[in-house]
Amino acid sequence: MKLTVVGGGSTYTPELIDGFARLRDTLPVEELVLVDPAAERLELVGGLARRIFAKQGHGGRIVTTDDLDAGVEGADAVLLQLRVGGQAAREQDETWPLQCGCVGQETTGAGGLAKALRTVPVVLDIAERVRRANPRAWIIDFTNPVGIVTRALLQAGHRAVGLCNVAIGFQRKFANLLGVAPADVHLGHVGLNHLTWETAVRLGGPEGENVLPRLLAEHGDAISDDVRLPRPLVDRLGVVPSYYLRYYYAHDEVVGELRTKPSRASEVAAMERELLTMYGDPALAEKPALLARRGGAFYSEAAVDLAAALLGGGGSPYQVVNTLNKGTLPFLADDAVIEVQAAVGPHGPAPLPVPELDPLFAGLVANVTAYEELALEAALRGGRDRVFRALLAHPLIGQYVYADTLTDQLIAHNREHLAWA
Known part of the structure; x- marks a missing residue:
């Protein structure tokens, strides 16, 4: 089995490598290719990755390259974890919206x-090259904003599934509070990427006892x-x-x-x-504790589970993924991308039935879905007016004066990355 990680020079990658090493029985990777144009970072991350595999007795081969086409050739699955513009672009995303009194965040709002x-x-260019290399390869997208990116991939006909670590984080936390194994916790997770609620917490499977009321009563302070x-x-709310x-x-x-505080981007950059200094230490052969503060907790477990299920080698039968709605939430179009529990196998994810969603949550989901549709149109076709329409539709912006100002700022700060600007 060959897996390729695009954005393999990310400081996240050792978390992923650790999961591949520990969970090799679930996902027996024979060749792992890390692709990244940043040669210096890739060398540091690749070196640590090989040491982690060696220390844990994993016999798989790790290859590093800046050649995307060579890296995806023959890959069974390709994981996308890239950040266009790096932390510098994220720093801008988190600051200029604040000038209008709007939230500055890397996946939410402007x-x-x-x-x-x-x-x-x-991402669409990468996906086309993956399709040329192996039309049957699965694309697992961890690149934010996951919902919009996954919708773009699926709309273009790619074999793609979106992945986020929020649900698996809740699963682990709830399991710890309940004193059970994570595999015994089944979430009633519903919404859009980064806009979700846990409407049930069931023990043993989709039809198990709903212990969410007990969790809220006994552990409400910790959860809040x-x-x-x-x-x-x-x-x-009665949900999490x-x-x-x-x-x-x-x-x-x-x-x-x-x-009133430093941006998250500046903290992450530091x-x-x-981390990169640590990765360069030839004596380091495990992911450092600092990596837990970087974000992406349990990303490796979620990625291994999903890849194993898609490639037919195992994995959990039910997983929270980003995939096509297809009637799951009847108030959304079939081609909207939602984040829910699904049965996952070699043919892809099949969302499980979702109870009727409270209007308090459904209204916000519908609003943000409309924004995501307009955002994707702006990403695919460009143009100031399309950017303005998306911003005006977003529930955290909504006023035309703000949308106008933010449109101009967005274009000014991102002109080098926008072919149409």
Whole structure:
């Protein structure tokens, strides 16, 4: 089995490598190719990756290259984890929207749109080259904004599934609170990427006992602290919102915080410099503890599970993925991309039935889905007016004065990445 990671020079990659090494019985990788144009980073990450494999007794071969076509040739699955523009572009995404009093975040709001506009054309080019190399290869997208990028891939006819680590993080946390194995926890996870709620927590499978009321009653304080929303609000919702819902439910509070502290991008950039120094140590043969602060917790477990299921070698029968709606949420179009539990196998994901969604949540899902449709149109076709329409549609922006100003700022800050600008 050959797997390729595009963006293999990312500081995330050792987390992925550690998972491949530990879970080799689930996903027996014979050749792992790390592709990245940043030669210096790739050399550091590749060296550590080989040492991790060696220390854990994994016999697979790790190849590093800046040649995308060679890297994806014959690959059974290709994982995408790239960041167009790097942390410098993320720093901009997190700062200029604040000037209008709008949240500055890399996947949500105006910053998220900027990232989509930079990313979608690049990902579609990569996907076409994967298809030429092996039309049967699966593309697993971890590149944000996952929902929009996955929709672009599926709309272009690629064999693609979107992946996020939010759900697997909840699964692990709930399992710990309940004192059970993570595999015993089945989430009623529903919504869009970075806009989801846990509407049920079932033990043993999709039809198991729903213990969410017990979790909220016995561990509500810990859960509310984790999602950074007040306990009374979580109790009134009766579900567990992902921490990304804080950008919607406490928008002005978040903007105030973001204006008074360093950006997350600057923090991550500093961590990355430290991590890369660590990766260059020839004595290091495991992922360092600092990597846990970088983000992407449990990414490796989720990626291994998904790849194994898609390639027919195992993996969990039910997984939370980003895939086509196809009637799962009846108030959305079939070609919308949703994030839900699905039965996953070699033919791809099949979403499990979802109970009727409370209008409180369904309305926001419908609104953001409309924004994502307009965002994808702007990413594919370009043009100032399309950018403006997407921003005006976003529930965190909505006012034409803000949308006009943010459109101009988005284009000014991203002109080098926009072929039409």
